[in-house]
Structure formats: C-alpha cells, structure tokens
Amino acid sequence: MxxxxxxxxxxxxxxxxxxxxxxxxxxxxxxxCFDRATQPYTSVVDGHLHFRPFGGQAVPFEEMVGYLEQSGVKHASVFGIGQRLPVDSPCTYYLDCPGTPVLPSLKNDVVNAENVVDYKPQDVDLALSMTFPDLAHPKTVPPGMRLLDKEFPGMFRWMGEVNLVKQAILPNLAEPADLDDIRRWAPFMKQLRERGMPLTIHSDLGNNDNPTEFLYLMREVLERYPDNKIVWAHMGLSKELTTMDPDRHIAIMKGLLDRYPLLTLDLSWRVLEDTYFSKPGIREKYAAFFDDYPTRAIPGTDFVASRDKSYEVYAQELEVTSRINKAMGDEAFRDIALGENYFRLLGIDDTAPPICTA
Incomplete structure (x- = not known):
C-alpha cells in the first residue's frame, strides 16, 4: 500500500x-454538569438537621435517612439537640412547656452515634456532630468530648448546634453564656482547631425591640477565636427578630465576613424565608449578598425529627429553605445549594458539579 x-x-x-x-x-x-433549567433547586446538602427531638420519640434513624435519600439530599450533618426535656415530660417541644427545664445532655449524641454504627448508611454521607456542650459551663465540654472520643473514636466531625444565647428557651430555665464564659472556651476551641471541626453556634442577633442586643457576644467569639471554623446559625435571625431592616442586617453580616475569614453563615430554618427572603424586594437583596460572598454560606433545614412529623414535613422544610437558591447566580448556587462550601468546611473529598452553560 x-x-x-x-x-x-x-x-x-x-x-x-x-x-x-x-x-x-x-x-x-x-x-x-448541573442544569438549573431542568434539575431541582432544592439543596443537596442539609448542614443543619436534628435527628433527635427535645423530648418524646424521634423519627426512627433508618426512616430519617430514607427522607434524605427520597428528597435527593446526599450529605447531612447529624445534630442531636444538646438540651433535653425531662424524661417524664409529655412535651416534645420546649415552647409547649414554658417553665419546664431543658437540661444539657450527652444522650442525643450517643444515640445518634450508635445509630450510625448500627445502620451504616451507604447512599448519604452523614457528619456526626457533638451537640451536648453547655457554653455557659465550658469546663464540662472537654470531659464530654473525651467520653465521645473513647466510645466512638474518630466518628464525630462537627460540633453544634450549641446555644450562646437563644431567647426562645430562656422560659425553660436555660442559662445563656456571657463574656466571661466565652473567654473560658479556650481549651475546647483549641481541640476543635486541631481537628479542623466546624462549630455551629446559635446566637440571636437581637429582637424586634433591640435588633443588635446580643451582637457583642458573637463579636467576642469571633475576635477571641478567629482561627476556628465558626458557623453562625440562621445568620442570627429568629422568631424574636422578624422586623430588622435587611440592609442593616446585610451590612452587619458583610462586615463580619470581611473581618473574619473563617466565619460561615448558616441559612437554615424557614423563619428566614417566611419573614425575610419572601418579602418583595428583599429576596433580591439577600441573593445579591450571597452572590457577592458565594463561598461563605451553607444550607440547612433545621428540621427536628420528632415522631409526629413525616417525610412530607421534611420535604416541605427542604423546599421552603431552598427557595432562596432560585434567586442566586450560578456561582453561589453551586457553592451553597450544590454543597461546595459544605465539602470545603468539612474537608470532604467531593466536588459540586459545574453549572451547565448554554
């Protein structure tokens, strides 16, 4: 040839x-690639999910994992709840029982860990979290960490949600932490830094009478522990703070994000959607904020798995808390809704898909 x-x-x-x-x-x-025109806008990670309730029966662990699989959630943080109602209380929710104490407890963390060991989920990555710490009594935290480490070595990858100040549980005799307490966090904060573990803190920004009443507490935490991965639950918003000027709120968040590079905002809880994001003109402001800081937030439902709830309730909470995703640009959507920030925060060897382009 x-x-x-x-x-x-x-x-x-x-x-x-x-x-x-x-x-x-x-x-x-x-x-x-991820096609936003045809694929769901609901978040594929749930960075704030309580597998255990305050009291009463929980949704069985295997069933709760099924909720995640059915809704398309691939990664979730396994929070307990660090305060429990008394075992003889008929309540499952603290707001139904003002005057009944909610007391710090390791029980939920132990139950969650045992469930992960026994069930060994395959299709959903679960990050066990230590939720027992009583921030008003920081000397109790290192012994609790040692106990969980001994019983479940290497299994816990997160700490929180823990309460700095949570106005909603004050009628239940909960003790908020103060400035002196925060200064005494140093031993367990050092351990968290060494492990690279994120810490999710519930710290109310304020209330309708004084929107920034408690801001000084979170500032103290961030200033004293700038090298810790701190996640601010609900961006400081709550049912007690529903009328804050969004421009003022966003300005405070921007200032803190600029000053503290390891701060991450938690967008969980439908209160954010119901009282802020859903209002005319406000959704666009928050979406623009997230577009400006795409790497600094994670999603979550704040679902509490009490037995009186079903898959339909979880699916609704996921949908409601994900609505803000629709207004985000592609970069923020990928980093937040598709989990890139969550993976980076936990050091997970996973990558969110790129967004499809026309």
Missing part, C-alpha cells in the same frame, strides 16, 4: 473512532 493509501486508512480509522467516542464523551460532559 502506498504512503498516501496508508494515510487514508489511518485518517478514516481515526474519524470512525471519533464518531464512535464523541456521543459518549458529549453525554458524559452533559451529565457531569
């Missing part, structure tokens, strides 16, 4: 190979 003939055969073979390979390569590329 002449050289020209050989070149013709080789060219034809390469062309045929390209034709055979191209559809699958194109299909793989198309499959690898």
């Amino acid at each position: 002449s050289p020209r003939g050989r070149r013709t055969v080789i060219t034809a073979a390469l062309s045929l190979a390209a034709v055979m390979l191209w559809p699958s390569a194109a299909g793989a590329a198309e499959e690898a």
